[in-house]
Each structure stands twice: as C-alpha cells, then as structure tokens.
Amino acid sequence: MQQVSRSINDVAVLELSGRFDSHAAPAVSAWMDSVTGRQPARVVVNLSGVHFIDSAALSALVSGMKRCRTGKGELYLCCLQQPVRIIFELTRLNRAFTIFDEEAIAVAMLTDRTIS
C-alpha cells in the first residue's frame, strides 16, 4: 500500500492507495501518532485508492479517530470506493465516522470547524 501525506490549511491529510490490511495498518497508526501529538488534531484520510480494507485497518482508523476526538480534534474520511463503502455500511462504522465524497469538502469542513 502507498501513503502520501500533506498538510492543507493546518489539516493533516493522508492519501492511501492499494490494499489496506494488517500489513499496512502499523504504518498508518504510526502516522496517526505523529499527527495527533499536536492538539486539536484535524485529520482527513483519503481512501480513494483503497480497494480492500480489513478489520486491522478499520481498527487503525477507529483508534486514530478516538485520539483526535480525545484532544477535541476530528478525523474525517473521504472518497471511499464501493467495496470499502460496503464494509463501512455492513459494520455500521459509517455511523461512527463522518464520510465525505471529496477531499476538498472534508478539508473545508475541518478548516471551518470551530474547535470547542
């Protein structure tokens, strides 16, 4: 799996592509650790290139989301391919995450978000 990170308006964006599984999850968790050190952490994970996701990968995203929220920040997801969207719907994780169709909207929502 490939991962590309960038910062847009103080929002940390991670773009992933390929197979997001137990082999790839530790690297994503490490990235999460690095960006959630500064609070409030505002993070967008762009899954546009991910065609497969397993439970270890979902755990990494859930942990990242929890860490962001603990520090009054937020983690948004965007650009889910159909197989990945189905997994989020089956597990109902779509009720726990805020998911956007486009990265720009996700970033804009976090940029405008008033951190309470």
Add this chain to the structure above:
Amino acid sequence: MSISAITILQSLLDAQPRRFTTLAQAWLSGGASCVEICDLQRPLARWGAGAAGDAGMSVLICYRRDPVGELRVYGTGGLAQHVRLEADADMIGQMLRLNTEVDAVTGELVDTQDQLLALYQINRSAGGLLRLNEALGLLADEAQRMLKSEAAFVCMRDHGDSQPTIYQAGQHTEQIANLHQQLLDAGHEQLLGAAELRTRWPGIRSLLYVPIVVRGATISGGLGLINRPGTFSSPDLKLARAIAEQAGMMIERGLLYQDQIDRTRMQTEMDLARTVQRNLLPHFPPVVPGLDLFARSLPALHVGGDFFDFVSAPNRPLVIALGDVTGKGIPAALLMAMVRTALRGKTNYLPDLDPVKIMDRASQDLYADFTEVGMFATVFVGMYTSAERILYYANAGHAPVIYRPYGALARLLEADGVPMGVLDDTLCTLQSMPMGPGDLLVLATDGFNEAFSPTGEMFSIERLLTLVDVIGDQPAAEIAEALFAAVAAFCAGGEQSDDQTLVVVKGVPTP
C-alpha cells in the same frame, strides 16, 4: 655461532652415523690417518688413529652460510685432496639443511595433528553442550590451553545489545574488561607485541585477536588471547582462526537451538490459549422447545477473536450471542473472553432482559479496554422466548446475519449499531424476527464470506445467501455442515486464514 647450530651438527652426527663413517672410511682407505668433525671449540667425532703431529687439512662446515664446525683430515694433502675435502664439507652442510627442513616439516605436521586433535576434542566436548554459554566457556578454556597463553576470552555482542557478553579463561580479567570492546569495534585480526601494547594496555605483552563470524545473524564476536611465552606467531594465528571458526559454528548452533526452544514455547502457549478459548465456547447447544440449534467454531492456525454463546436458565429467555473481535492472536483472544464474560454477566443479572440493554451495558464496561488496545468487536445478541416464538435482537456492526423466513428467500439483516468499543454507545435499537417452524437464522463470522479461493476470489455474502436458499430446508446441523464444506471446497485446501464461526437457529414445530 649459535647454540642451536651446534646442536644441529651433533644431531646430524647422531641421526646419520653410518653416512659419516662411510665418508671417513673413504678418506682413511685413500691414505688419510685420521678424520675429525669438530664444532668450533671441540671435536665431536673422530675416525682413524692419526697422531697429533700429522699434517692435516681443515675446511669449515657451514649451515646457511654460517660456520658451524670443521671437517679435518690428517696424513694427506695436496690441492686435489683439498678440493675433495671442500666438497665433503659442502655435502655435510647440505645434509644439515635437509635435516633441519625435515625436522621443521615433521614438527609442523605434529603441530597440525595436535591442533586437529584439539579442535576435534573441542567440538566433541562442546557438541554435547546445548547451552551456548557453557560451550563458549569451554572453548575459551581450550584456546588458552592450546595456545599456552595466560588468558583467553570469547566475546559476543548482538547488534541490539550495547554490552557484549564475555566468556573468559585465565588471568587479566580487568584488562579484558577494558580492551574487548575496542577489539570488537575494530572488528579485524590483531597480532600485537610488547612495543605496541605497552602504552595501550599495561600488563599485556602480547595479544592475538581474531573476529568470530556468525553467518545469518546480527552478532559480532571475537576470540582474544593474552600473553604467551615469547610472542604469538603465525601458526598461533592459524590455530586461533580455526578456533574462532569453531566458535562461529557453535554460536550458530546455539542460536538455532534457542530459536527452536522459543518457537516450541510459543507454540505450547498458543496451543494452551486455543484450548482455553475452545473450552469457553459451549460444547453443545441447549435444548429449547421450538428451536433446532447448531453452533461450531473452526479456529484458524492462530488463536482469534471469534466466539459464540448460549445462555439459558429455567424461566428465562434463551440468549444467543456471536461476535468477532478485530485482530488475531492472544490480544484478540483475551478481549474475546472479556466480551463473552461481560455479556454473560449482563444476561444473568440484568432485570427486564433485553438484547439492547445487554449489549450497551457490556459495551460500556469494556469501552476503556477496547480503546486502550485499539480494537473493537462486532457482536450480535439475540433473545428468544418459546412462548412468543419471536427472536429479539441487537446487532452491533456484525455481518453476515442471514434470515430466511419459511417459504421466502434468504436476506441479509444489516446491523444498525456500531461495533463495541468504537463509541461509548453502540446506537443499537431493538429489532425482532419471527422464529416459527421453518424460519431460519444463520449467524456467521467473516471467516466465511471473506474466505479466498486459490485465484484470489472472495466467497462473498452473495454466495452465502444463495447457498442458504438451496440448503435452508434441512436441519440446523446439516445446514452448518454444508456451509463449512462449501467454504472449504471453495478454498481448495488452502490454509484457513481466519476463524470460521457459525450459529444456525431453525424454528421447528413445538412437540
């Protein structure tokens, strides 16, 4: 002339007396009265009875150009005889050279044989020692003995460790403690004499160090020898190399053995964990009027996080649970045991039993633990009363849950709650399904729908739905057997990568 040169001439006379006698007889039969071989101070051998007053000739005997003695002939003379005498003295010189060369070669052969024998003994005695530290300790002892040094040490450092381990024989503990690190860091052979050592390490007159090479491991090591009579020489270096090679093989063997021990220990622990986990699951489903029940969990190679449970008590509804903790291995197995225990506790002690209440209370209890280890669990909790013939349920993110009403097609019942451990509330709502005669509920874990064929194709929920429609009229046990068999055939004997857990609930007429 050196003492050894004198010894050489005397040795030759002792070793080859008949040759010298023949040489002397040739002179005596040619008219000479006496033949003498002397070192530069005294006669060593004499043939004939010539008088002291006889005229004579004398020629130096040289060994590698150094005079080591004289060949003297009395009672004869002349140029021709002098030339002959010179030729004989030269021949004795040649014999001296050949004799010392033969001695040297013989000595080397004996040394080599001794060394081979010593290495064989090291290998034999250390071969029986499975513990690496004992074997390397013995090797240091033997190296000290064979190389006649005051001290010997074997040091070894794993690249992950900062401090090397030392196995020492003999004296100079303090000096070895000071110098081994520098020798290890330098990592090359060193053959040092007193002049080079005096300022660096007081008390050490001679030092021989050879690195130990361990193939396929991140370990560096070395064999060091300190102070021997005289200095360490080239043959000592060769022997030290051979011992170091032996040490390298011992370390490789020791690491292999340790690795094997670790694997066996881990496998034993995993087997134990699997046994504990299996024993947590009900061995037989309860007998419940109006239901035909079957459940089985087929663990993958490693312990996993799948579980199912039935809790039934007189005058209480039957509670059915099935779940899957994310991840694999011991952490998933431990969390699975905790989820099961929490669900059982709520089921047994909560008043006004209700699946949503069971789910939420258990989830609240475990939320902090799930967060701590970065995991979550998808869980289905169902509750059935024979009087109503309805199954109430709460589904926290679990799939696949398949319901096939009698006479209708199988369909996927999607979860409405998020998995346990994701939020502090699962957001589940209470749902229900009729469980009359012929109605069928199949609860499975993703080891079924996410099983892969050798070509990389996924079994999928769609295949499960189709199969349930085909076999749905059969009893619960046969439905389960058919589902396990279909997935196994799809994977075509490939390794099962995830647990496969199945609960089949089928409505049957009440007796």
